[in-house]
Amino acid sequence: MARAKQDQIVLERTNELSYSSEGPVVVSHRKRGFLRDIEVVDASDKLHKPIFRPNGRLALTAHAERARAHLDKKDLPTDKWSITPRELDFGYVVEEHGEVADEDLWFGLAEAYTEPLTEDRLAAEFLHAANRVLTRFNDDELDDIFRLAYVHHLYSTAGKLNELALDGERSRGNLAKGSQVKKKVGAAQRKLILGIAQEFWLKHPNLEGQYFNTAKKIQDLVNDARANQSLGSEPLAPRTISNQLRMAVQELADQT
Incomplete structure (x- = not known):
């Protein structure tokens, strides 16, 4: 049943021919509801075609920059803040409190200034995690890491969450359409009342x-x-x- 309902969400696809350093490829942009993905297929005559993986370092760096920009806009700590290491703070004893990596100092402040599971905290957590991954893994590993994270995002969003998001989008669209219809009916009704009243006043x-x-x-x-x-x-x-007539007369006066 669940699969049948998910399949009712139309898959939208656009294909385009492109050229990479290794030859021609077909880039397929796919969308199903709020889910989006890109598939790249080698269009050459090669017998063994490698599975496409996006550039993990490039993608993670771009996402990290967006998270940093979000925190900067809120005046919240980021990895670019200049923060005095705790080892230099008064009363700090390394043997007692343990060593703290400089890269964690800003994140500790960000945690203190934000609430769990808010957009601000999640931006800080993502930036912190992305920085750690970017410094600890090579490019080949980052390709797999980013693909895993992205597919997990799609998997978590698919099904009920995607359906609920689409239902919400449809509801907002229907409300907007209903509002426009009401405005048109109201305007037509006021015009009708004004016309009858003007004939009566004659x-x-x-x-x-x-x-x-x-x-x-x-x-x-x-x-x-x-x-x-x-x-x-x-x-x-x-x-x-009477109220509609008053509004209609006022609208007519505003137009002249």
Whole structure:
């Protein structure tokens, strides 16, 4: 059942031919809901084609820079802050408290200034972890590490989370459409009421500008016209017609 429902989310794919240092490749950009991935297939006649792996060092460095920029924007500590090592702080005893790597000093402050599982804390945790990985592994290993992390992200997002995100996006879209429809119906209704009122005022000029008294007189005409134009089946009360008429007159004055 779950697989069938996930398969209902349409897979979108665009392919393009590109050229790498090793020859022609087909780059496939794939999207299913909020999941996105890139597949690169060797388009040459080689018998043994290596499995594509993205440049892990380049990708991790770019993500780390975004996390650092986020922290900088919030004026939170990053690995670029100049922080005095704890070994020089008053009252610090290495033998008692243990040695602390300089790379962990800023992160300790970031933890103190942020709450767990917030965007700010996660940005600090990602930057700290990315820096450690980038300094400890070679390029070939980083390719595998980044691919593993990215596939884990896709795997964690797939299924229910992806479906819920899509449902939320559809709901926001429907609300926006519903709001636009309501605005159009409201504008059409005010135009209708104003037109009926203006015709009434031509015959009864002494009531022009008396919105509530006019509304009581034209109530049946308004509700019949609304029903004929599919602007609502529930009849409007004089008070509502009066308010709509007042708004319509004001809108007309603002246009002139």
